[in-house]
Every structure is written in structure tokens, then in C-alpha cells.
């Protein structure tokens with residue numbers, strides 16, 4: 001009898017264990033099923049992302065195909081003058097450069113870029129850019145050399161009425177600058193290549209703030225100091241445009257005329273865009289205001 005009980009108990013135990021196993025197995029199977037469903041959903045999502053990326057690449061390619069080709073036209077403007085006349089102060093003011101290409105140590109030239117206009121013609125977008133080379137006065141010989149060997153579209157000669165910390169006109173300094181640009185030097189600078197490529201020469205008499213009086217009087221005085229140079233420059237006016245400006249880089253007098261003047265004289269007429277036309281209309285050209293003479 002006890003043996004039968006033992007057998008029955010063992011049977012009950014076996015059935016119990018089997019039932020527990022069955023439950024565990026069922027749970028496991030459910031887990032595996034859920035995992036498989038998750039993997040399938042994940043795979044579907046990845047495949048949809050891939051398709052989306054593929055579509056995006058195709059769209060970008062088609063955009064690239066219809067995008068205009070970019071062409072760049074650079075016009076070089078050279079700034080020339082003895083040490084401390086205000087060349088850098090003036091360049092930073094008129095050119096309002098967006099790009100500072102940095103100082104080239106060996107040659108001591110500061111090189112800047114200013115975008116002037118963008119013109120779209122069929123599938124070509126032309127970007128017109130001024131490159132301004134601002135040579136330190138200590139390197140005037142290298143600057144003059146650049147004028148002779150490079151293609152320079154505009155020349156900005158900067159003279160001043162007094163030294164770096166002057167608070168009045170310095171006649172000795174003016175005489176020294178007149179000697180620097182005496183007729184013989186001008187003949188050397190205004191060679192055949194320069195006269196062919198260069199569209200304008202601007203003489204900017206800087207530091208007009210050192211002369212007291214009305215703007216008209218200041219201009220007259222400044223031009224009187226530099227009369228020999230003005231006269232010698234004008235001898236070239238049949239070959240190249242000559243412009244005389246009196247102003248102050250520190251106070252912004254006449255500095256705004258420079259950009260419009262260079263645009264007007266250097267940029268071909270088909271290089272104007274809407275924005276530039278608007279700007280030129282507002283400025284009224286280089287002689288729209290006072291201080292300019294050609």
C-alpha cells in the first residue's frame with residue numbers, strides 16, 4: 001500500500017514538473033515570437049530609412065545637375081603710399097572687406113577680398129570680386145614692382161597731410177611724398193602694361209581733418225599742397241582715368257566714394273546685379289557727393 005502511494009505521489013510530481021515546463025516553454029516561445037516581431041519591425045524601419053536616403057541622394061543629384069556653374073572674376077586694386085599715410089585704415093573703411101586673406105609675411109602685403117556682385121547667365125553664376133592688396137609703406141618698392149608685373153585694374157595712391165600722430169599739416173612730409181611720386185617715378189609706374197589694364201588711378205589725399213575750416217576750404221588747401229603731383233598725374237588722363245579725392249580715413253570723409261568709383265570704372269556693365277544697382281543709385285556715383293574731381 002505505501003508503495004502505491006509513493007508511485008501515485010511520484011506520478012503527481014512528474015505531472016507537476018511537466019506542467020511547469022510546459023508553462024516555461026510557452027513563455028519562452030512567446031518571448032521568441034515577440035523578439036522576432038521586433039526584429040522584423042526594425043528591419044522594415046531600416047529598409048524604409050534606406051529608401052528615404054536613396055530618394056534624398058537622387059533628389060540632391062538632380063539639384064546638383066540643375067545648379068549653375070560658379071565662375072569667379074577678380075579685379076585687383078593696389079594701394080600704394082609711403083609709411084603711415086593711412087592705407088590700411090582707408091582699405092578697411094572703403095572696402096569693408098568680408099575676407100581677410102591675411103598678411104603675407106615675406107612680402108608684407110595685406111590682402112583682402114570684397115564681393116561686388118553675382119550675375120546669373122543661363123547656367124553660369126559669375127561672382128565679381130575686388131581683391132585689394134594693401135602694401136605696407138616700407139615695401140613701396142615691392143608694391144611698385146607688383147604694379148608693373150601684375151594685372152592691376154585699379155590703383156589707389158594714398159598720400160597724407162601729416163605723420164601718424166600729427167595734429168597739424170606737416171609741409172616737410174608733404175614734400176617727401178611729392179619727391180616719392182615725382183614725374184620720373186610716375187613714368188616708371190605708368191608703363192605700357194599698367195596703362196592697358198588699369199582702368200583708374202585715384203589719388204587720395206588723406207588726413208583732411210588736419211586742416212581746419214569748411215569742407216570746400218579744406219579741399220582747396222589739400223589740393224594746393226599736392227598741386228605738383230595732381231598736375232603730373234593729369235598728364236596721363238588721356239590714357240587712364242585719374243580721380244583726386246580729399247578725405248579722412250579716421251573720420252570717414254570721402255571714403256565711401258571709393259567703392260562706387262572703383263565699381264563704376266572697373267566693373268563691366270554686364271556685371272551689375274540688382275543689389276549693386278540699388279547701391280550705386282543710393283550713392284549717386286563717386287561725384288554724387290563732394291570731394292571728388294576727375
Ligand SMILES: Nc1nc2c(ncn2[C@@H]2O[C@H](COP(=O)(O)OP(=O)(O)OP(=O)(O)O)[C@@H](O)[C@H]2O)c(=O)[nH]1
Nearest residue numbers: 083084085086087088089136137164207248249250
Ligand atoms: N589724423 C588722421 N590720422 C589718420 C588718418 N588715417 C590714418 N591715420 C593714422 O595714421 C596712422 C597710420 O595709419 P595706417 O592705416 O596704419 O597707415 P598705413 O599707410 O597702412 O601704414 P603702413 O602700413 O605702415 O605703411 C595711424 O596712427 C592712424 O590712426 C586720418 O584720416 N586722420
Ligand SMILES: [Mg+2]
Nearest residue numbers: 087088135136
Ligand atoms: Mg598698413
